Amino acid sequence: MRIYLFKFFLIFSLVLLPHILHAGQSGDEVEENSEYSLENDTEQSNDNQLKIKIVKKEKIVDPFSKDLLVVKFFRKDLNTPSVYPVSSMKLVGTILSDGPDNFALIKLPGDNDQVVVKQGQKIGKFDAIVKKIEKDLLIIEENKKILTLELDD
Numbered sequence: 001m002r003i004y005l006f007k008f009f010l011i012f013s014l015v016l017l018p019h020i021l022h023a024g025q026s027g028d029e030v031e032e033n034s035e036y037s038l039e040n041d042t043e044q045s046n047d048n049q050l051k052i053k054i055v056k057k058e059k060i061v062d063p064f065s066k067d068l069l070v071v072k073f074f075r076k077d078l079n080t081p082s083v084y085p086v087s088s089m090k091l092v093g094t095i096l097s098d099g100p101d102n103f104a105l106i107k108l109p110g111d112n113d114q115v116v117v118k119q120g121q122k123i124g125k126f127d128a129i130v131k132k133i134e135k136d137l138l139i140i141e142e143n144k145k146i147l148t149l150e151l152d153d
Contacts, residue, residue, distance in 0.1 A: 083125060084108055085126070086124040086147055089106045089107065089109070089124070090107045090152065091105075091137075091150060093105040102118065102119055103116050103118050104118075104133045104149075106149070118130065118133075119131070126143055128140045128143075129141050129142075
């Protein structure tokens with residue numbers, strides 16, 4: 001008799017119990033993270049019926065939770081050959097330091113994007129090299145020619 005009870009319990013737990021536990025939801029539940037919410041309409045109608053309206057929630061995006069790999073992918077990278085010639089770029093500003101790391105802010109033509117470059121970096125369509133960054137001047141060597149970008153006031 002014990003063996004039959006044990007077999008019954010074993011078959012019940014292996015076959016029927018999972019189906020009972022995972023039978024599904026009734027469909028009446030509302031998810032907390034849903035795009036829509038239900039709100040009671042405060043206006044009373046003549047027939048005293050409760051009015052409920054469906055309102056789409058405004059999606060709030062945290063500006064500080066960005067995937068840096070995705071952001072980096074969509075940024076302009078002047079280390080790779082750029083479609084812009086150096087002559088079409090404009091110097092916007094410079095950041096000078098006591099050490100060797102000086103930086104310059106360059107405005108790209110067309111879409112008003114700006115890119116930070118440093119000494120020794122290759123930029124532009126013809127792989128120009130940033131030779132020197134001074135207070136109001138950016139010196140670039142392109143095809144053995146020295147080009148300068150001056151800061152506009």
